[in-house]
Amino acid sequence: NAGVTQTPKFRVLKTGQSMTLLCAQDMNHEYMYWYRQDPGMGLRLIHYSVGEGTTAKGEVPDGYNVSRLKKQNFLLGLESAAPSQTSVYFCASSSFTGWGNQPQHFGDGTRLSIL
Amino acid sequence: AQKITQTQPGMFVQEKEAVTLDCTYDTSDQSYGLFWYKQPSSGEMIFLIYQGSYDEQNATEGRYSLNFQKARKSANLVISASQLGDSAMYFCAMREGRMDSSYKLIFGSGTRLLVRP
Numbered sequence: 740n741a742g743v744t745q746t747p748k749f750r751v752l753k754t755g756q757s758m759t760l761l762c763a764q765d766m767n768h769e770y771m772y773w774y775r776q777d778p779g780m781g782l783r784l785i786h787y788s789v790g791e792g793t794t795a796k797g798e799v800p801d802g803y804n805v806s807r808l809k810k811q812n813f814l815l816g817l818e819s820a821a822p823s824q825t826s827v828y829f830c831a832s833s834s835f836t837g838w839g840n841q842p843q844h845f846g847d848g849t850r851l852s853i854l
Numbered sequence: 855a856q857k858i859t860q861t862q863p864g865m866f867v868q869e870k871e872a873v874t875l876d877c878t879y880d881t882s883d884q885s886y887g888l889f890w891y892k893q894p895s896s897g898e899m900i901f902l903i904y905q906g907s908y909d910e911q912n913a914t915e916g917r918y919s920l921n922f923q924k925a926r927k928s929a930n931l932v933i934s935a936s937q938l939g940d941s942a943m944y945f946c947a948m949r950e951g952r953m954d955s956s957y958k959l960i961f962g963s964g965t966r967l968l969v970r971p
């Protein structure tokens with residue numbers, strides 16, 4: 740049971756380069772999220788999706804783009820990487836219930852360094 | 855604005871003792887949910903326990919329980935009989951109200967717990 744899989748696990752980029760982080764979930768979840776975690780801080784929401792073909796901005800969306808062409812995949816793109824985007828990135832997914840009591844299930848994270 | 859506050863950056867507890875990790879929240883919504891996650895040094899986020907704002911009973915999951923005091927807007931995590939494997943970062947998170955059906959989570963800054971043998 741894979742759950743939420745993030746690729747790659749580590750990446751080093753130079754300033755100005757672009758890259759895409761891939762998140763895949765096999766739980767048939769409707770909702771998917773991208774967070775970033777910086778030292779000494781909790782997770783902050785970058786973008787999220789409530790269904791295939793839909794995306795929305797979170798708390799810190801600048802410099803990132805996302806796409807959800809398939810229900811099981813949620814891609815996070817950095818168009819022109821900046822040192823301030825050095826962080827650990829987490830993808831999460833959750834199912835929909837009217838009560839909202841379903842937890843988000845997280846991937847293992849991607850450690851990204853921008854030089 | 856909704857906010858989660860964890861005022862204890864770090865805590866120590868002796869093995870086999872109980873420990874309480876504090877979490878206070880601020881929201882104007884009547885419907886909300888509170889989650890606790892554990893992040894070991896390996897980095898993954900592990901869901902521990904959930905409390906809904908309308909739940910009358912405090913949530914429990916094995917050695918984890920949630921001391922939910924709605925009037926005080928606190929949702930403290932209690933870990934009983936601490937084990938060495940409980941050493942980790944612990945995050946409190948709040949799901950935004952039902953008016954926003956995206957079920958986004960707002961996280962606190964975390965508490966690092968170290969269990970002493």
